[in-house]
């Protein structure tokens with residue numbers, strides 16, 4: 227038999243309604259108070275609903291954003307690549323930052339001058355050391371490596387920014403010469419040049435002092451205590467703080483490209499502007515001395531003989547010191563691309579990138595690549611869509627600043643292995659930039675032999691094509707060995723200081739990332 231439910235003919239029978247009904251004895255004042263409370267509760271409930279709606283909207287939008295990580299060892303070119311993205315997708319912000327890069331350019335020059343003087347001192351202010359030159363080829367110290375067998379020739383002179391191990395220079399600083407002493411005419415020239423360098427050293431001492439001052443201010447007192455790590459690190463958002471100090475005398479809370487300047491205090495107390503002015507006038511006063519030092523025969527010989535190794539930006543800035551030391555100097559885009567300052571932690575940059583008539587927000591994460599910085603990358607792995615791994619293939623003859631026994635190419639391969647096999651990154655779009663091909667080309671043209679540093683290179687031809695293919699094959703091999711999911715590896719030969727070629731490579735990378743993005747969106 228069917229039992230029918232009684233229709234809700236009378237809502238007053240509903241137990242909830244009965245429970246909520248005001249008592250029959252409610253006074254007028256009580257009624258007003260009750261209605262007021264009910265209205266307030268309704269307002270709060272609606273506000274919460276609205277908040278949830280907004281949060282969901284932001285969340286939905288965030289889910290559609292693209293997160294791109296720039297990974298790779300220190301000095302591989304990540305920040306330079308980030309500047310190229312900024313130049314394409316947010317050029318106004320780079321324009322706003324231009325003035326703030328002056329401090330870094332001055333710092334790069336002062337630092338190079340200081341380093342040149344230090345190395346000159348080690349060599350007795352002369353490059354005439356034939357004995358050292360011949361011993362340069364004598365090293366056979368080999369370092370076994372996992373991926374490529376590399377060897378580190380015994381240092382033939384101090385290496386820029388690294389503790390280069392035992393030098394064969396006696397305590398008195400004069401190089402040993404086993405050959406007969408130079409002719410007296412040559413000796414006289416050497417002595418004359420030594421006197422000139424001594425004068426330049428004295429005249430350039432204010433610039434050397436300025437280097438320490440700038441380093442201190444730029445890093446906000448955060449310079450590494452490790453004497454092997456002499457670099458200056460800056461935190462994200464420094465550009466806008468420096469620029470706003472320069473223009474407005476106060477600090478900004480957001481950087482030009484939307485980066486929160488959360489690390490207030492990173493540049494000290496606003497007196498960076500005064501210091502930059504001071505350094506500008508010091509540089510203005512000694513620009514000819516800098517030029518003379520840079521063009522000095524002993525310096526050029528030491529560079530040629532690879533006893534003096536400068537940072538990659540040094541030649542670019544020292545060559546242009548007269549332009550840079552003009553009183554109204556403002557760095558141009560090429561200056562900014564060449565300026566070197568080490569990234570600390572992870573800096574996020576946002577860009578709106580057009581896709582089929584709408585804008586997709588890209589979050590670019592530029593990380594610090596030194597070994598001590600790499601632990602900061604991991605929290606960004608979880609929701610990354612894409613990685614550009616930047617490996618400088620010019621670095622076959624260089625060693626890590628933080629570990630002078632590790633060849634840089636070897637470190638890049640190890641790091642690439644770790645990234646390719648990381649479970650959190652298994653589905654991430656993977657792009658490889660074999661960077662600094664311009665520097666590689668220059669090194670090979672200068673006759674630097676790959677086999678001297680990478681033993682497994684053997685007797686292959688020391689030309690650009692062969693060397694590039696050799697290193698590319700090693701990276702491909704790492705990818706193949708760790709590639710469980712048949713992920714494609716998109717690789718490019720790059721020189722990220724070259725705006726024109728990098729622009730078209732970035733367009734290519736953008737398209738391939740978007741293709742994957744649209745594919746995964748279609749699957750959702």
Ligand SMILES: Nc1nc2c(ncn2[C@@H]2O[C@H](COP(=O)(O)OP(=O)(O)OP(=O)(O)O)[C@@H](O)[C@H]2O)c(=O)[nH]1
Nearest residue numbers: 300301302303304305306564566569595662721722
């Ligand atoms: N000639 C040349 N110089 C480059 C290239 N890529 C980068 N550089 C220079 O190399 C130096 C280091 O580049 P950065 O972009 O600061 O390196 P990074 O990977 O961000 O380094 P960290 O912040 O320490 O991890 C800078 O002076 C750049 O101008 C390149 O392809 N060619």
Ligand SMILES: [Mg+2]
Nearest residue numbers: 304305568569
């Ligand atoms: Mg960087």
